[in-house]
Amino acid sequence: MAPRAHWQSLLEVVLCSGFPTQLVLTGVALMAGLRPMTGGGGLSLPFVAAVSAADTVLLIALVLWFLHIRDESPQALFLGVRPILAEMRLGLLLAPLVVIFMSGAIFWLRQLLPNLHTVPENPFEALARSPAGAFALLLVAMVAGGIREEMQRAFLLHRFRTDLGGAAIGLLLTSAAFGIGHLVQGWDAVLVTAALGAFWGALFLARGSILAAVASHALANGTQVLIAFLQRPEVLGS
Helix, strand or coil: CCHHHHHHHHHHHHHCCCHHHHHHHHHHHHHCCCCCECCCCCECHHHHHHHHHHHHHHHHHHHHHHHHHCCCCHHHHHCCCCCHHHHHHHHHHHHHHHHHHHHHHHHHHHHHCHHHCCCCCCHHHHHHHCHHHHHHHHHHHHHHHHHHHHHHHHHHHHHHHHHCCCHHHHHHHHHHHHHHCCHHHCHHHHHHHHHHHHHHHHHHHHHCCCHHHHHHHHHHHHHHHHHHHHCCHHHHCC
């Protein structure tokens, strides 16, 4: 591996990690007059939706550009050679297991390690209390979560696998970063999402395609939003 390729890959990984782009876009949103919090102290849905949508476009554009300048095929990286429908079907079959794991892991962490439950209420679940909020959050969760995050994860793992020490190191670091990116939801959510990041990353490495990870991730996220919408107080109290 040439030193230039090493440093170029490291720069690409940092830029596509999600943290620089979200930091820049948060600043742009603030300058545009959007505020991250509502008057009641909750997350602002317009702010979350705007930053998530812009970050999705920017990150995917960066990934595609970095692949282009090295003459690498996005189709080969993201889709591989396996049948598309079979991969999607696998992802849909895995989604219920992902939801069960998320719910069970959060429940047991709160029973066994209650100090990790540092956020009384998931701020994103609060956004799903109205039909409009639930619909907007559903789009964000399935597109920004399911599609963008899996394209991002695959690209980062690809760079680690070829230039930065191997897929195992990449899987460890990207999973840890994925968990930390959910810190606003509490430390219990950090641990669970880190484990899920490792699962989806391993799934990509094993299948050579992001499709199963995309399908399971998007459907699991969508299910979470639907559950949050159905558990809003006016429904539970009826």
